[in-house]
Amino acid sequence: MARVVVEVMPKAEILDPQGQAIVGALSRLGFAGVSDVRQGKRFELEIDGSVEDAELEKIAEGLLANTVIEDWAVRRIDVEA
Amino acid sequence: MARVVVEVMPKAEILDPQGQAIVGALSRLGFAGVSDVRQGKRFELEIDGSVEDAELEKIAEGLLANTVIEDWAVRRIDVEA
Numbered sequence: 001m002a003r004v005v006v007e008v009m010p011k012a013e014i015l016d017p018q019g020q021a022i023v024g025a026l027s028r029l030g031f032a033g034v035s036d037v038r039q040g041k042r043f044e045l046e047i048d049g050s051v052e053d054a055e056l057e058k059i060a061e062g063l064l065a066n067t068v069i070e071d072w073a074v075r076r077i078d079v080e081a
Numbered sequence: 082m083a084r085v086v087v088e089v090m091p092k093a094e095i096l097d098p099q100g101q102a103i104v105g106a107l108s109r110l111g112f113a114g115v116s117d118v119r120q121g122k123r124f125e126l127e128i129d130g131s132v133e134d135a136e137l138e139k140i141a142e143g144l145l146a147n148t149v150i151e152d153w154a155v156r157r158i159d160v161e162a
Contacts, residue, residue, distance in 0.1 A: 001116075008123075009123065026144070031136065033128050033129045034132065034140070035128070036127040037124055037125070039122060040123045040125070042089075042090065042122060042123040044121070045118050046117035047115050048116065055112065055114075
């Protein structure tokens, strides 16, 4: 068993209204110093050893991200067994 | 300017129907070997140097996560300037 993290974030050139709402809320609530927030998604996948990187990239690109507006990254992480 | 990542994931004991839907879709689409998926959120914050860790934890715990059902983690990352 291994764990894989897929991070999906809105592309830099895409407006992120959720993130902008958070920036506004932080400022109203008195948290200064946060100039920008972008909100994306994070997936944790439990996979068995047979799943290869190419397949993970296909899953991330084809299913978890909308590549028109989102960037994605896949990384394997160590799990304390 | 620094960048901070806040990761918010459903607690282990909480059902994650979105993640379960993805597991089902993967299997229907022929991707074998993925036994579990959990879906959470990922926030990227641009902060200036004055924002301290305690304040970031307050933001994550109080605003970005629902601590009844979600765990959160804050980490500062290096940005290529």
